[in-house]
Amino acid sequence: MEYYLLRQSVRVTNAVRPGDLDQWVYTARMTHDDFRKLDTLRNAYIEYDRSRELPDLLIYPTYLVSDDIRKVFAMYDDSISFKGVQLFPADEKWIREASRIYWVYDCVTVDCLHADTAVQPNGAIKELVLDRRKLDGRDIFKVRGTAENKTIVSLAVAESILRRNPYGVTFEKAVIR
Numbered sequence: 001m002e003y004y005l006l007r008q009s010v011r012v013t014n015a016v017r018p019g020d021l022d023q024w025v026y027t028a029r030m031t032h033d034d035f036r037k038l039d040t041l042r043n044a045y046i047e048y049d050r051s052r053e054l055p056d057l058l059i060y061p062t063y064l065v066s067d068d069i070r071k072v073f074a075m076y077d078d079s080i081s082f083k084g085v086q087l088f089p090a091d092e093k094w095i096r097e098a099s100r101i102y103w104v105y106d107c108v109t110v111d112c113l114h115a116d117t118a119v120q121p122n123g124a125i126k127e128l129v130l131d132r133r134k135l136d137g138r139d140i141f142k143v144r145g146t147a148e149n150k151t152i153v154s155l156a157v158a159e160s161i162l163r164r165n166p167y168g169v170t171f172e173k174a175v176i177r
Contacts, residue, residue, distance in 0.1 A: 001137060002155040003130065004171035012055045012168040016098070018044035018087060023061035026085075026104065028148055030062050035106040041084040048089035048098040055168020063149045064102035068164045073105060076139040076157050081106040107151075110134060111144040114177050123147030129175045 008015070018026075021044050027034055046052070056066035064085055065073070073080050082103040089098040112134040118126035124147050135141075139157050143150035153161070158171045 001135070003135070003152050003174040003176060004155065004158045005128065005174055006057065006151040006153050006158075007170050007172055008055060008057045008059045009168045009170040012053050014051055015053045015055055015058060015060075015168070016046040016048060016087065017060050018046055018058075018064075018085060019090075020044050021061050021085065026062040028060075028062055029146075030104065030106070030149070032106060032109075035081065035083065035104065038083045038104060041086060043086050043088060045090045046087050046098065048091065048094045052098075053168060054098060054100055056166035057169045058102060059149070062104060063151060064104060066166070067101055067103070068166065069161055069169070070103040070105070072157060072160045072164070073107070073140055075160070076154075077107065079108070080140065107140050107142060108138065109142045109144045110136075110138065112141075113143060113145050116177060125150065127175070129177055132176050135176075 056069055058064040070082055082105050085102045085104065087100050087102060089095060112130050114129040114131040116129040120126050128150060139154040141152055143152060152174055161169065
């Protein structure tokens with residue numbers, strides 16, 4: 001089975017940032033316990049004008065996916081839980097253009113790093129290598145043992161997301177040994 005790392009595109013240079021989400025609560029390395037503590041739906045405000053981007057994947061302060069990606073995730077894995085973050089622009093004149101709902105997701109975390117994975121001294125992954133024996137044919141999962149969020153999706157999930165023409169989302173083929 002082919003797997004891909006879900007990433008925000010490098011072409012996204014000016015993504016909105018939910019300014020009032022506490023980065024200690026909405027962490028970059030969201031655990032199952034962290035997720036359980038979140039509100040079911042939270043409002044957050046963004047600074048917005050036409051120079052700001054609203055991609056289908058936000059990476060700060062934690063991974064937040066658009067409603068389209070949430071629907072794909074739910075289609076492939078009904079065990080994934082979601083909690084919403086409703087974004088509103090701070091300036092009312094942008095309400096119709098920039099109000100969006102994003103989703104924090106809690107999916108299975110798999111200890112699947114291969115011994116060949118190159119890790120930098122700060123814990124960041126230089127080259128991600130997955131251990132084929134530990135993947136169990138899953139369609140969506142997070143990689144355990146990394147300093148940042150590494151969400152992996154199967155080829156079927158990546159294709160399904162791409163059919164929805166997402167903005168600011170890219171996939172990097174995962175190395176599997």
